[in-house]
Amino acid sequence: MTRTTPHPPAPSDPAAGRYVGHIAGLGTASGTRLVVGRWGSSPLGAFADVMVERGDGTRLLLAPRDDVAAVVARAYRFDDVRVVPVHVHADRWARTWTVLAGPLAVTLVVGPRTPTGHLLGLLPRPLAASTLLATVADPVARLLLPGVRTHGTAGGGLREWYGASDQHAVVEADARWDGEPLGPLADVDPPVRFGFSSSPPRPSVTRVTTTLAPVRAGRRAARGSVARGSVARGSAARATGTGDAH
Numbered sequence: 110m111t112r113t114t115p116h117p118p119a120p121s122d123p124a125a126g127r128y129v130g131h132i133a134g135l136g137t138a139s140g141t142r143l144v145v146g147r148w149g150s151s152p153l154g155a156f157a158d159v160m161v162e163r164g165d166g167t168r169l170l171l172a173p174r175d176d177v178a179a180v181v182a183r184a185y186r187f188d189d190v191r192v193v194p195v196h197v198h199a200d201r202w203a204r205t206w207t208v209l210a211g212p213l214a215v216t217l218v219v220g221p222r223t224p225t226g227h228l229l230g231l232l233p234r235p236l237a238a239s240t241l242l243a244t245v246a247d248p249v250a251r252l253l254l255p256g257v258r259t260h261g262t263a264g265g266g267l268r269e270w271y272g273a274s275d276q277h278a279v280v281e282a283d284a285r286w287d288g289e290p291l292g293p294l295a296d297v298d299p300p301v302r303f304g305f306s307s308s309p310p311r312p313s314v315t316r317v318t319t320t321l322a323p324v325r326a327g328r329r330a331a332r333g334s335v336a337r338g339s340v341a342r343g344s345a346a347r348a349t350g351t352g353d354a355h
Contacts, residue, residue, distance in 0.1 A: 124180045124267060126152035128319040129238075131199070133206060133217060134301075134308025135279050138292025140164025142301050143215065143284065144308050145208055147197045153177055157197035159210045160185065162301045171195055171210040183265035184321065185303040206314070212287045217294075219314055220280035225254075225273075234274045238318035243270035256300030256307035263304055263321065271306065272318040279312035 130148035137143075144160040158181060159171040170187045172178035173195040182190050193211030200207070208215040222230070229237055236242055243259040250259045263269040284291040300307030309315070 122267075122323050123152060123176070124183060124265070124321050125323060126321065128152075128321070129317075131314055131316050132308060133279060133312075133314045134297050135217065135282055135284075135312035136295040136297045137282070137284050138295050139290075141284070141286065141291045142297050143213075144301060144303070145197060145206070145215070147199065147206075153180060157195050157208075157210075159195060159208065159213060160187075160301065160303050161213065162303070166302075168301075168303060171213060184263040184267050184269065186264060187303070213284070214288075215282060215284045217279050217283075217312075217314075218281035220278040223276045223278050223311070223313060225309070226276035229274055229276060232274070237274035238272035240270040240272070240320050243272045243320075254309050256297075257309055258306035261305035262324065266324050267321050268324050269304070270320040272320070273315050274318070275316040276309075277314050279314060282312070 128146075128148050128151040130146065130150070133143070133145040133147070135143055141164055142162045145157070146159075147157045149155050153174075153176055156173055156177050158173065158177060160181075161169040161171065163169070167189070168187045170178065170181055170185070170190045172181055172190065172192055175192055178190050178192050191211055195210040196208070197210075198207045199205075204219045206215070206217045206219065208217075232242075240260075247258055247260040250257045259271045259273075261269060279294065282294040294312055296310050296312065297308050298310060300310070
């Protein structure tokens with residue numbers, strides 16, 4: 110009888126897992142569009158990060174730590190990556206977010222729940238956050254929200270699911286780059302090009318669970334179920350105010 114030695118288990122992927130938090134997406138009159146992630150729970154711990162697409166199409170990641178920068182830049186596409194202090198404070202009572210990230214300073218005001226948010230509120234949160242629903246909802250999201258997808262292939266050999274469970278409008282924003290105003294709040298138009306999905310066209314804050322899994326494990330993750338996370342950032346970027354700002 111030939112005895113075989115089992116292969117040692119493959120090391121776990123540091124990017125894989127659930128990222129749970131909020132994503133704010135907004136445009137400005139200057140053409141600069143921003144996607145701010147505020148993650149209370151993730152494989153990297155709590156953190157915040159900012160994805161920036163300038164009016165000329167240049168894509169920039171502002172990340173608080175090297176490990177966050179490595180994971181986010183693996184899953185998404187950027188022309189430049191900067192590791193800088195990133196601080197996102199959500200004030201639940203004032204209904205504001207304050208974002209400080211290197212050259213970027215933003216104050217945004219969170220408004221009422223959107224029609225999408227009301228619809229999501231009808232679903233049990235575990236179902237709304239599940240990879241199964243994200244897979245099924247993808248064709249609907251593509252049809253109703255231009256540029257938005259809920260399931261697809263990210264970079265670096267990863268698959269990704271977005272499970273949204275609530276959404277509020279962003280009704281006002283003051284955004285500055287190196288102290289220069291970026292102009293009044295505007296739609297996210299054209300859609301941002303960091304990955305397979307943009308944030309919704311209308312400025313909004315979405316409560317989301319993002320699940321990342323290696324492509325080889327994607328089928329297993331989709332069969333099962335409840336997503337656990339959201340893409341987010343922060344340590345040198347300390348994500349403060351983890352409660353909802355609404």
